[in-house]
Amino acid sequence: MKGEAGSPYAITDYFDVAPSLANDPEKRMLEFEALLTRCGDLSLKVIIDFVPNHLSREYNPVNKNTARPCFGKEDKADYHFHPMNNYYYLPGTSFIPPVKSDNTEPYTENPARVTGNDCFRPDPSVDDWYETVKLNYGVDYSVGKLGYFHPIPDTWLKIKEVLFFWVEKGVSGFRCDMAAMVPKEFWEWIIPVIKKSFPGTIFIGEIYEPHLYDSFLQKCGFDYLYDKVGLYDTLKEITLGKMGCSEITRCWQSLGALEDRMVNFLENHDEVRVASHHFASDPLGALPALAVSLLLNKSPFLLYFGQELGERGEDCEGFSGQDGKTSIFDYWSLETVRNWIKDNNEPPIRNLYKTLLNLATAEEAFGNGDKFDLNYANEHNPFYNIYNNFSFTRKGVDALFIIFAGFGKQEYHVKLVLPHEMFVYHSIEPGIIRQASDVMTGEKFEIRLDPASLTELGNTAHGIKVVKVLL
Template identity: 45%
Template sequence: MKDNHNKPIIYQVFTRLFGNNNNHCIYNGNITENGCGKMADFTIKALNEIKKLGATHIWYTGIIEHATQTDYRRYNIRPDHPAFVKGKAGSPYAIKDYYDVDPDLAKDIPGRMKEFENLVLRTHRCDLKVIIDFVPNHVARQYHSDSQPDGTAQLGANDDPAYAFSPYNNFYYIPNSELHAQFDMKGAAAEAYKEYPAKATGNNRFDAYPNINDWYETVKLNYGIDYQNGNTPHFNPIPDTWTKMLDILLFWAGKNIDGFRCDMAEMVPVEFWEWAIPQVKAQYPSILFIAEVYNPAEYKNYLFRGKFDYLYDKVGLYDTLRSIICNNGSATAITHAWQNLGGIEKRMLNFLENHDEQRIASDFFAGNPFKAIPGLIVSACMNTNPMMIYFGQEFGEPGMDNEGFSGRDGRTTIFDYWSIDTIRRWRNGGKFDGNMLTDEQKALYSIYQRVLTLCNEEKAISQGDFFDLMYANINGWRFNEHRQYAFLRKYENELLIIVVNFDHMSMDLAINIPTHAFNFLQIPQNPQYRAKDLISGEEEDISLLPYKATDISVKGYSGKILKIIL
């Protein structure tokens, strides 16, 4: 594996959808009708193609066994009540067995763990690193591990359900109350689902009446916080749940993976992470921990106390760029987004798509994937921190299918058996020859590939200094600070001038580079430098002087990364 100066470029892929070739899926179809992709579909050829895009890591989403409506009883897997499974395939965030691989993903179901281990080996052979989900806050309502190691107890096996909260319990209970969900608890089953006493629901619902908008298919895990009595912590002695979850982390780390993306990490007390992550890293020093955290007030807590490597930059950069791309916000907000992070911007994971968010090309976001190219350049190139893209984003996947449980909402389903049109065209039965892609898809892909590979080809991006030029260009004569954004990156004698245009029209810009930038980055002043645009490959002459604006023309929905050797 390469040195640590790599800027992580994470390719998130929804594992069960990637390899499904079925081009006539039916609404709410089962696994027999609609088919399902397998781990085996990530061939050496497929992995090399993902690597070619510029990826350094693959996040295989949905590896761990979760609740499903598919019947696997012949493999000694207990069935789940259909009223408490979202979609025919089920949510990958309703974990049913922390110690097993989802049977949907295996060609040989009894050998599914071996198939996963082989997937890790293949991925590493292609010089890519493996990230999987760790879902710590909640489990499927009918959680049951068939695969946990001997000598370990089931979650909840030793609980005393007479207590709403006990630091010795793994779950929270509603004593003497049966679960009464505010929807049909029978579903397709002969009998209604029974749960007595009711357990608290995953999204911190501490009563017996979850509704359709709750995470009703999950139950909340107890990390020693008494939420109903002023959030009182009970961390001494170490809660039983902590020990069980550390064992699970160590189990998967032992499969030679390279990182965990920790689902809803902020719903688990930071004290648990502070205790667990150093113990995992003591045995596996290079393993990454990425937290899904949405509350900026908690960022530093989870980074410095909780020991996470990276956090999602969702409510900052993602929301800002989405607003600008949709022409609802000003590009000046990008400066505020990174400044608000107060020095932790190198520890944030940037993205424009993931499984939770709407597709850029969907009617609900930009409608046109090319509108997000300026946002791609900004989020990928403005710092040394990781960038993530979601499979199909690079081809403009619109996510406008009505798959089943997941309606026509601009998202690619995580609940249904389905097949993704752009990915199917790209794979073309495993040939990856480009023959089924449209010219527009090829054009978009080539821009993504160029930008993402530059992130590690150019040390100015992966390791260099960053200088935001916006403050010197407010009310510019030929620069609209609401629709353009400009910044510098520098490493040793290499300078990048990066300019993006969120507007649909081509613009001839005059960009002020202030004296402070020349001093801070130690740029020699020169009326004529030869610059190469790293995206198009074209060269142009530009001047770099503090008292005279630099002329740069940029096409609509586009950007330039001008490289100058000083």
């Protein structure tokens, strides 16, 4: 087991809630159901993590409900692969763990099963997902990933029961862990089945291969996919000074029609905290990246707990060590979250997050409006640093928003070229004096939008400027 708590992605029971999450472990499912009710009363939806590719080596449901599927019980363990097996086996071998167990009785597994990250050896390394075993969805890896999907593999039917169990409780969607490690044929089958009975169910895929985006969205039926290797990686490199802002343009253009079906984020359990020294080094230094990730397109934005409090992830937490992340393997308490709850100690960064998050959800321009990338038009602007600056517009029915993000770890006096093409694209008449306001400060002023001259927006605060212009 990794750490004191173990990995939450080594599932020991698909039909239960972790006892450590409950106030009263004996009533953990009742507490979860109460959470669903409270969220529903607030018009919120609950999306849970679904781990389809692997489960714990010690999968052992506490509730021995015989009506629920038991993984591996009917497997033919003398077969390396069988379409109806739930696991992959390595006949003639015994599992050799890469770390010593603290238990008095050593863990044994004979024959060894294939490890979750496609490690087909009985002796996975400490860097492998050694605490997990891979589920068999009917793909024979020994002969070039040949699929056996007719009749429907047993694993498919069991996972179907898992998903129905949770949607019937009121869960509104699933963040599907490592979705590309499960065959596309399974997703093409299961997502329509779930959505037929529960039409509003949302499926978010954790996928890191851009060449798979189109098929997972268009054929498999996913609603959204992670944009980790696109916008997240780009904004991180720009914040670190290793990449220029023109890469943001390349990033969104490469997605084409799929852009608004990607999930944007700056933090999650796999990545470093944005305020850590591995990223922006302080909470305020992350605001330019936040403005772009949150406001650039119509994509949903994922906010990680404690991010809005400026959590830096600099604690040394057991198994993970001091890596700029918040441990998922050990029991831990974050000082930023603790202070906020206990003393109502609200750091200034939270108010800035509140302003931007409410802007993104309340203003129609960000949910439905078009964007116009201004960077190309400002390449020769003497008041603009094309390497460290990025700007764009979002237009709603009655307002235009001009967003500037300066990644140079300094403040800027913003003067922008608004090209003729922008006025045509947004159907805005140029040259008219209009009422405007600074979203971050509330300051009101008049502004003339004209392609013939620079549009002056004033000074940034923490590297960003967001101006609302009434049309």
